[in-house]
Amino acid sequence: MMRRRLLSFCAALAAFSLMAAPAEAMKIERVVSPGGIEAWLVEESAVPVIVMHVSWEGGSASDPKGKEGIANLASGLFDEGAGDLDSETFQKKLAATGAVMGFSEDRDYFEASFKTLADKRDEAFALFGLAVTKPRFDPDAVERIRAQIATIIARNMEDPGWIAAQDWYKAAYGSHPYARPSDGTLKSLAGLTVADLHAFKRNVLARDNMKIAVVGPITPAELAPLLDRTFGALPAHARLPKIPEVKVAAKTKTVIEKRPFPQSVVIFGRQGLKRADPDFVPAFVMNYVLGGGSFSSRLMEEVREKRGLAYSVSSYLVPLRHGAMMMGELGTKNASVGLSLSLIRKELARMAAGGVTDKELADAKTYLTGSYPLRFNSNRKIAGELIGIQTENLGIDYVDRRNAMIEAVTKEDIARVAKRLLAGNELIVSIVGEPNMSEKLPEGTKLRPMPEPTGRPTEGAPGASQ
Amino acid sequence: MLLSHEFRLRHLTATALLAVFLVSAADAAPQATLPSSPAASAQGAEPGSDPRPVAQDPRAPEMFRLANGMGVLVIPDHRAPVVTHMVWYRVGAADETPGKTGLAHFLEHLMFKGTEKIAPGEFSKTIARNGGQDNAFTNYDFTAYYQAIAKDRLPLVMSMEADRMTGLRLTDKEVLPERDVVLEELRMRLENEPVALLQSAMNAKLYGKHPYGRDVIGVKSEVEKLSTADALDFYRRFYTPNNAILIVAGDITGAELKPLAEKYYGSIPDRAPTYVRKRPAVEWPKAPERVTLHDPRVQEPTWLRFYPAPSQAGAGPREAAALDVLAEILGGGTTSRLYQALVVREKVASSVQSWYDGDNLDAGDFGIYALPRLGGNLADAEKAIAVEVARLLKDGVAADELDRAKTQLVASDIYARDTQQTLAYAYGSALMTGVSAREVFEWPDYIRAVTADDVLAAAHKVFDKSNTVTGELLPEEKP
Numbered sequence: 001m002m003r004r005r006l007l008s009f010c011a012a013l014a015a016f017s018l019m020a021a022p023a024e025a026m027k028i029e030r031v032v033s034p035g036g037i038e039a040w041l042v043e044e045s046a047v048p049v050i051v052m053h054v055s056w057e058g059g060s061a062s063d064p065k066g067k068e069g070i071a072n073l074a075s076g077l078f079d080e081g082a083g084d085l086d087s088e089t090f091q092k093k094l095a096a097t098g099a100v101m102g103f104s105e106d107r108d109y110f111e112a113s114f115k116t117l118a119d120k121r122d123e124a125f126a127l128f129g130l131a132v133t134k135p136r137f138d139p140d141a142v143e144r145i146r147a148q149i150a151t152i153i154a155r156n157m158e159d160p161g162w163i164a165a166q167d168w169y170k171a172a173y174g175s176h177p178y179a180r181p182s183d184g185t186l187k188s189l190a191g192l193t194v195a196d197l198h199a200f201k202r203n204v205l206a207r208d209n210m211k212i213a214v215v216g217p218i219t220p221a222e223l224a225p226l227l228d229r230t231f232g233a234l235p236a237h238a239r240l241p242k243i244p245e246v247k248v249a250a251k252t253k254t255v256i257e258k259r260p261f262p263q264s265v266v267i268f269g270r271q272g273l274k275r276a277d278p279d280f281v282p283a284f285v286m287n288y289v290l291g292g293g294s295f296s297s298r299l300m301e302e303v304r305e306k307r308g309l310a311y312s313v314s315s316y317l318v319p320l321r322h323g324a325m326m327m328g329e330l331g332t333k334n335a336s337v338g339l340s341l342s343l344i345r346k347e348l349a350r351m352a353a354g355g356v357t358d359k360e361l362a363d364a365k366t367y368l369t370g371s372y373p374l375r376f377n378s379n380r381k382i383a384g385e386l387i388g389i390q391t392e393n394l395g396i397d398y399v400d401r402r403n404a405m406i407e408a409v410t411k412e413d414i415a416r417v418a419k420r421l422l423a424g425n426e427l428i429v430s431i432v433g434e435p436n437m438s439e440k441l442p443e444g445t446k447l448r449p450m451p452e453p454t455g456r457p458t459e460g461a462p463g464a465s466q
Numbered sequence: 467m468l469l470s471h472e473f474r475l476r477h478l479t480a481t482a483l484l485a486v487f488l489v490s491a492a493d494a495a496p497q498a499t500l501p502s503s504p505a506a507s508a509q510g511a512e513p514g515s516d517p518r519p520v521a522q523d524p525r526a527p528e529m530f531r532l533a534n535g536m537g538v539l540v541i542p543d544h545r546a547p548v549v550t551h552m553v554w555y556r557v558g559a560a561d562e563t564p565g566k567t568g569l570a571h572f573l574e575h576l577m578f579k580g581t582e583k584i585a586p587g588e589f590s591k592t593i594a595r596n597g598g599q600d601n602a603f604t605n606y607d608f609t610a611y612y613q614a615i616a617k618d619r620l621p622l623v624m625s626m627e628a629d630r631m632t633g634l635r636l637t638d639k640e641v642l643p644e645r646d647v648v649l650e651e652l653r654m655r656l657e658n659e660p661v662a663l664l665q666s667a668m669n670a671k672l673y674g675k676h677p678y679g680r681d682v683i684g685v686k687s688e689v690e691k692l693s694t695a696d697a698l699d700f701y702r703r704f705y706t707p708n709n710a711i712l713i714v715a716g717d718i719t720g721a722e723l724k725p726l727a728e729k730y731y732g733s734i735p736d737r738a739p740t741y742v743r744k745r746p747a748v749e750w751p752k753a754p755e756r757v758t759l760h761d762p763r764v765q766e767p768t769w770l771r772f773y774p775a776p777s778q779a780g781a782g783p784r785e786a787a788a789l790d791v792l793a794e795i796l797g798g799g800t801t802s803r804l805y806q807a808l809v810v811r812e813k814v815a816s817s818v819q820s821w822y823d824g825d826n827l828d829a830g831d832f833g834i835y836a837l838p839r840l841g842g843n844l845a846d847a848e849k850a851i852a853v854e855v856a857r858l859l860k861d862g863v864a865a866d867e868l869d870r871a872k873t874q875l876v877a878s879d880i881y882a883r884d885t886q887q888t889l890a891y892a893y894g895s896a897l898m899t900g901v902s903a904r905e906v907f908e909w910p911d912y913i914r915a916v917t918a919d920d921v922l923a924a925a926h927k928v929f930d931k932s933n934t935v936t937g938e939l940l941p942e943e944k945p
Contacts, residue, residue: 370597
């Protein structure tokens with residue numbers, strides 16, 4: 001029952017982990033194995049669960065041309081037989097330990113997540129090590145997973161959110177690898193071979209592009225030899241293609257894909273900032289005020305709270321390795337797409353021209369710093385944070401420095417970064433549904449009267465919009 | 467192994483609704499959905515009503531009752547200096563009167579609007595200014611509100627939550643735009659999702675006139691007419707300390723919490739009689755039912771079947787545990803019988819899964835779904851499923867698959883305890899649906915105790931009758 005109740009709640013609560021500050025006592029240790037493999041460890045004995053996250057640079061953007069979807073196909077196959085164990089035997093052995101492993105890819109990284117009960121540690125790590133070092137890619141398993149992915153690709157093409165995202169990336173990135181769907185296409189999927197899978201494994205799962213985070217009841221002395229046993233057989237060096245740097249063109253473009261959905265899904269965006277950009281932290285704070293702060297953001301206020309036009313509207317920064325976006329999304333009934341977009345454009349322009357108020361900045365800081373510990377209250381969350389900090393090269397002391405970086409952001413920083421990110425009217429928009437693009441609602445559609453101000457301080461200058 | 471679609475479907479099998487749908491750069495924002503479970507009177511399950519400790523174990527939650535009778539549950543977790551604070555009301559969508567469906571969820575949204583002390587919209591902003599995150603959710607049998615926040619801000623959130631237990635102020639100015647927000651939520655969760663529409667129609671067949679036969683979010687034509695007065699009437703009847711429990715999980719002990727809980731909640735007088743849930747018994751279908759939905763947005767078909775099953779409260783923990791093990795053996799993962807038969811050997815499906823949902827108060831269900839391979843058809847999958855079910859009934863289960871299923875269920879229960887909020891949710895939803903905290907705490911032991919005979923008995927209970935509801939989602943019919 002627990003499992004029933006809990007599995008379902010995970011969905012509801014994934015929304016929790018917005019930002020995070022740490023347990024005061026949390027200590028991150030750098031563990032280096034005799035063979036030179038490094039992992040970051042947080043020893044934590046509150047629950048008898050060891051969680052390990054591993055990230056390899058080399059996601060779907062590294063898929064060779066014509067082999068689109070190879071990282072994704074591989075992600076379905078590392079636990080489908082390894083070493084002397086065929087798929088069924090491997091799965092049964094894994095199930096008998098209670099351990100869980102999963103593989104996934106995004107545009108930049110190939111990732112593994114793994115958890116085991118502490119008392120099954122050695123058996124479970126041995127299976128994981130076998131999976132990443134000696135996957136079999138047996139033809140029957142390959143065909144079965146290929147068929148599953150084909151179903152997923154076909155079903156994605158029915159999903160308005162997926163379609164809108166694909167359309168947006170295509171409009172923004174054209175022929176750059178970032179514009180390709182991670183899953184590949186039905187056509188590219190059909191052409192992938194077992195040799196391609198072995199090549200993927202050889203090229204991407206190496207030691208010099210790998211980051212490891214471990215959390216749970218395990219000591220550095222116990223972890224170090226396990227690292228060598230688990231990962232030691234991987235090749236020393238990855239072979240990754242060079243991915244060109246890319247920018248979102250500053251252009252106005254709206255892509256509409258007509259489908260009979262009563263609610264349009266809208267994605268909008270423009271060029272963003274890389275994580276290493278000195279303005280990234282101010283941009284992050286700025287975005288909290290604009291559309292990152294759930295109930296508290298300007299977009300929520302204007303689109304949802306005042307007018308009831310949407311259940312969800314938000315904005316976010318997407319810093320990739322070779323490009324960066326400032327994006328947002330919205331779901332609204334077809335009749336109010338034009339009106340909602342015009343409100344959003346006004347808010348982007350108002351931010352670009354006026355930045356944030358003292359009060360908004362103060363509120364953003366207390367939220368972003370105060371909520372940082374909420375990112376560290378489970379082994380799984382801690383492991384996720386440690387991987388993110390490593391892949392972004394933020395430094396092992398980042399957790400201790402991070403809140404001070406937020407505190408240091410000034411109104412002037414935000415004004416500068418808002419101008420940099422949001423000045424000009426260019427916006428790439430993709431919409432799936434049957435949108436009415438007019439700012440006016442069609443005849444017969446009622447918009448609730450605008451409520452009177454509620455006594456809250458006015459945000460920004462009223463005349464600042466475009 | 468690929469499970470993305472399976473989980474997506476799994477989460478659609480039940481419906482709890484969040485006040486806000488969050489999307490951020492760092493996190494994909496998933497759907498908020500949940501099942502919940504059981505029996506007529508939840509009295510025995512209320513914290514404080516059972517004087518025994520949950521268990522003689524330092525990790526067990528602690529329960530006590532406040533001066534005014536409100537129950538409290540404390541779940542210790544000292545890994546980070548944060549707490550999750552939740553107030554659960556024993557009222558949900560199944561307690562709405564006909565014609566006013568969607569009211570429980572609508573009120574949940576309106577609880578963020580304001581009180582004499584808090585200006586409209588300021589509740590969540592105040593929580594955020596203090597570094598906290600808040601939200602709320604509604605299901606058939608409960609409505610709950612929560613905040614995750616630094617431990618030292620607990621008095622603040624307690625005072626605010628206690629204030630809105632009886633001090634809500636609503637005017638049309640806030641209520642009417644929020645009704646539009648809820649209608650957008652209904653479009654997103656239901657009208658934009660063909661699989662959700664199919665499940666909605668199937669639930670109507672399975673549960674008939676019982677409120678579980680309609681969506682938590684309500685009937686659109688009724689939601690459109692809900693008024694400020696409707697919301698306030700519902701609020702005054704059901705939001706009272708004698709109909710609520712408090713759960714705090716995190717860096718706190720019972721001794722630390724008790725004086726705070728007495729101060730903020732123990733001082734609130736009851737303002738309505740204790741609500742006793744009396745609902746019509748579920749009248750299961752008399753014969754096999756089938757719902758076939760054609761949708762122009764669909765290319766790839768989906769097959770689903772719901773079998774009548776008891777809730778956990780109705781079945782008791784032993785039988786509920788056996789049903790969980792049955793679902794795991796039959797269709798829990800890649801080593802399960804259905805996966806091995808349909809996906810691996812016969813290649814008629816790309817995924818298949820079964821589950822037991824006993825998490826509502828009055829009744830549960832047992833479900834199976836299958837997605838055919840591209841170009842495949844639903845009939846082949848349905849036939850292959852029938853063969854596997856018959857084989858299980860005839861031969862029972864083997865020792866190795868029983869052990870494996872139990873190991874996996876116990877492990878996933880322990881994994882789930884890693885996260886404070888999910889743990890608090892598990893206890894809260896149990897207490898709201900006639901299941902005791904002790905049952906939640908001892909659940910791994912119930913799973914370990916399941917025998918092959920228990921699984922077979924559970925299988926007969928679910929599969930012997932033919933009064934199932936089968937759903938087929940298909941592309942639009944070509945003229």
